[in-house]
Amino acid sequence: MALEPNLLISWFFLCIAATISSTLFFFHKKPHQFTSKKLQRKKKKLPPGEMGLPWIGETMEFYKAQKSNQLFEDFVNPRIIKHGNIFKTKIMGSPTIVVNGAEANRLILSNEFNLVKSSWPSSSVQLMGMNCIMAKQGEKHRVLRGIIGNSLGYNGLESLVPKLCDAVRFHLDTEWQGKEEISLYRSTKALTFSVVFECLYGIKVELGMLEIFERVLDGVFALPVEFPCSRFGRAKKARLEIETMLVGKVREKRREMEEEGEVDRSNTTLFSRLVEAMIKGDITEEEVVDNMVLLVFAAHDTTSYAMAMTFKMLAQHPTCLDTLLQENVQIKANKGEGEYLTVEDVKKMKYSWQVVRETMRLSPPIFGSFRKAVTDIEYGGYTIPKGWKILWTTYGTHYNPEIFQDPMSFDPSRFDKPIQAYTYLPFGGGPRLCAGEDKEKTTIEEASNSVEETRSDKEDEEKTVEEASNSVEETRSDKDDERIRGEIVERFDYTEEGSTDQSNSKTVNFEDHDVNEDEMEDEKVLELFRRKNSLRPQVGESNNFLSMNKSEDRVLQFQEDTPAETEQTDAFHSLNEIADLGAMNQNSPELLEGTKSSSASDDDTDDSSSNLDLDYNLSRYYFDGSLPVSTHVEETETHQDETKMPLLCPKQPVQRTPWRNCCGLLELLRAAEP
Numbered sequence: 049m050a051l052e053p054n055l056l057i058s059w060f061f062l063c064i065a066a067t068i069s070s071t072l073f074f075f076h077k078k079p080h081q082f083t084s085k086k087l088q089r090k091k092k093k094l095p096p097g098e099m100g101l102p103w104i105g106e107t108m109e110f111y112k113a114q115k116s117n118q119l120f121e122d123f124v125n126p127r128i129i130k131h132g133n134i135f136k137t138k139i140m141g142s143p144t145i146v147v148n149g150a151e152a153n154r155l156i157l158s159n160e161f162n163l164v165k166s167s168w169p170s171s172s173v174q175l176m177g178m179n180c181i182m183a184k185q186g187e188k189h190r191v192l193r194g195i196i197g198n199s200l201g202y203n204g205l206e207s208l209v210p211k212l213c214d215a216v217r218f219h220l221d222t223e224w225q226g227k228e229e230i231s232l233y234r235s236t237k238a239l240t241f242s243v244v245f246e247c248l249y250g251i252k253v254e255l256g257m258l259e260i261f262e263r264v265l266d267g268v269f270a271l272p273v274e275f276p277c278s279r280f281g282r283a284k285k286a287r288l289e290i291e292t293m294l295v296g297k298v299r300e301k302r303r304e305m306e307e308e309g310e311v312d313r314s315n316t317t318l319f320s321r322l323v324e325a326m327i328k329g330d331i332t333e334e335e336v337v338d339n340m341v342l343l344v345f346a347a348h349d350t351t352s353y354a355m356a357m358t359f360k361m362l363a364q365h366p367t368c369l370d371t372l373l374q375e376n377v378q379i380k381a382n383k384g385e386g387e388y389l390t391v392e393d394v395k396k397m398k399y400s401w402q403v404v405r406e407t408m409r410l411s412p413p414i415f416g417s418f419r420k421a422v423t424d425i426e427y428g429g430y431t432i433p434k435g436w437k438i439l440w441t442t443y444g445t446h447y448n449p450e451i452f453q454d455p456m457s458f459d460p461s462r463f464d465k466p467i468q469a470y471t472y473l474p475f476g477g478g479p480r481l482c483a484g485e486d487k488e489k490t491t492i493e494e495a496s497n498s499v500e501e502t503r504s505d506k507e508d509e510e511k512t513v514e515e516a517s518n519s520v521e522e523t524r525s526d527k528d529d530e531r532i533r534g535e536i537v538e539r540f541d542y543t544e545e546g547s548t549d550q551s552n553s554k555t556v557n558f559e560d561h562d563v564n565e566d567e568m569e570d571e572k573v574l575e576l577f578r579r580k581n582s583l584r585p586q587v588g589e590s591n592n593f594l595s596m597n598k599s600e601d602r603v604l605q606f607q608e609d610t611p612a613e614t615e616q617t618d619a620f621h622s623l624n625e626i627a628d629l630g631a632m633n634q635n636s637p638e639l640l641e642g643t644k645s646s647s648a649s650d651d652d653t654d655d656s657s658s659n660l661d662l663d664y665n666l667s668r669y670y671f672d673g674s675l676p677v678s679t680h681v682e683e684t685e686t687h688q689d690e691t692k693m694p695l696l697c698p699k700q701p702v703q704r705t706p707w708r709n710c711c712g713l714l715e716l717l718r719a720a721e722p
């Protein structure tokens with residue numbers, strides 16, 4: 049009992065100590081937390097821009113621009129002018145930051161898995177498959193990348209090149225030989241589709257297969273609403289058909305390979321490599337099938353466009369065509385009768401590759417693509433909040449006069465000089481750099497060469513062909529490719545989603561932010577826009593702008609006046625089911641209508657009278673209606689001596705000049721001479 053007062057005193061002091069320390073803690077800690085949060089919130093400055101209407105945001109403007117194939121010109125560019133190279137918007141429920149410029153490209157593309165992750169709309173993921181490489185992160189991505197990359201790298205190409213030669217030759221013989229009219233884009237599509245199936249998979253293309261795949265493609269950017277009659281519903285049905293077919297092929301291949309035992313490495317296809325990995329247990333059957341589906345689209349839809357545009361550019365630039373032909377003549381001069389091209393020959397096609405690169409600078413087959421921030425990213429004085437979508441574009445640098453002088457002119461020789469990293473991005477960059485870059489290069493160049501072979505049979509008699517130089521320097525692009533590939537392997541650790549490795553990053557914050565995550569998760573944003581052509585000027589190039597618009601208007605005026613155009617479009621409708629182009633399709637008949645009417649109402653069209661021939665020809669670039677009608681090269685960029693150059697019209701009869709060795713693509717260009 050005597051201890052009681054002491055206990056009380058101790059208790060009393062204890063209470064006082066606790067009160068003081070908790071008060072100190074409260075006053076010391078809480079205000080600090082409060083202040084820092086406030087400061088942090090203050091630090092998070094969103095880029096300028098408008099979020100538009102609730103939920104819908106600026107989706108309507110976005111769709112409208114996309115529908116008229118003017119996504120950059122009508123949606124991105126006006127906002128760059130207003131807000132700068134980085135701006136915010138909201139598209140299809142997702143808050144999105146659009147970034148432009150080399151620095152931003154580097155930050156976003158090189159920090160895949162660290163700061164951002166690839167982010168596809170749910171319609172695309174459902175149609176390509178949850179297990180395709182584009183939807184994979186981390187280790188799974190690395191494994192798939194290894195399998196695909198090995199088949200498409202230069203080593204894999206060694207066995208692929210002869211097959212590509214055969215495929216191109218066969219296509220020219222069967223589809224071009226003796227024809228007076230060629231639908232160029234349809235033709236390149238059919239060619240690249242068969243190249244993927246027959247050369248990469250070793251599967252014979254059967255009648256109707258391309259059409260089924262086109263039905264899937266039609267739904268890739270549609271709203272994921274699955275009614276039997278909706279575009280997405282039709283696409284899903286087509287995907288199921290493909291899946292059933294591919295599962296059968298995969299199982300058959302597996303049986304075959306298991307019975308054979310050791311695989312003959314010299315004759316492996318991408319398909320057999322995928323199945324081999326499945327047998328080893330590295331990937332599943334679903335992964336094999338989904339990646340086969342994805343690769344069909346990734347490979348054929350892009351390459352066919354690049355190929356068609358390359359031929360168009362060559363048709364419009366005869367001096368470039370001559371130089372390209374010379375290069376091919378020289379390569380052929382060193383080949384024996386019936387001898388196949390090799391990867392080394394392809395490497396020598398320096399100028400041919402420059403032509404293709406320049407074409408893809410002006411008309412990149414892919415507009416750009418979307419990512420999603422996996423953490424807050426500080427860039428350019430602004431915060432890109434975690435969970436927001438990020439759209440990087442090829443156009444932000446491809447059309448920049450500070451990077452590419454006189455950006456709207458077609459000048460393959462600009463690739464003589466080194467190109468700054470992350471300014472030229474038709475194949476993307478970073479860990480998701482296109483896996484098929486080398487193969488794409490080879491297919492297009494082979495088409496030129498096969499054609500050249502037929503042409504030069506005749507030319508050989510007329511010309512003394514110089515000895516081809518076997519020591520053609522490795523192009524800068526080759527070195528670049530190697531470097532980038534090296535970067536992918538060495539620099540990027542395949543850390544799982546949400547990794548906080550900041551080695552390549554700018555300032556990175558890891559705090560959560562106020563934006564509703566459910567909203568972020570909405571995957572309905574359109575991604576990977578194939579930006580067709582319709583050349584437009586760069587921001588601030590007002591002189592160019594005017595003259596180009598005039599030029600385009602003239603073209604469009606003629607389109608309206610040219611009955612051939614309607615015929616072509618009609619023929620296209622009856623030819624295939626792709627004519628069922630919905631509102632989202634950039635090449636829809638509505639687009640044709642829309643373009644016509646807008647041109648008709650423009651006053652500038654009168655200026656065109658002095659260039660009727662040129663415009664008439666230009667106006668014929670329909671490519672089956674699958675490309676925008678306004679494909680043309682502006683008068684300003686055409687050399688004086690080229691202005692009367694007749695242009696390749698895929699549907700234009702070429703009877704004026706007899707076909708010499710008639711199956712060549714480039715021969716056709718020649719045949720269009722007046």
Ligand code: HEM
Pocket residue numbers: 166181182193196200343346347348350351354412413414417418473474475476477479480481482483484485487488
């Ligand atoms: C002109 C032709 C081509 C162009 C312009 C092109 C463009 C691109 C671009 C821009 C990307 C990156 C997308 C992104 O960052 O989200 C990409 C990725 C990819 N491409 Fe291509 N591509 C072409 C041809 C091919 C071919 C022929 C193949 C295969 C045979 C292919 C297979 C792939 C694959 C698998 C990916 C995904 C890579 C990954 O996620 O790691 N592409 N392509």
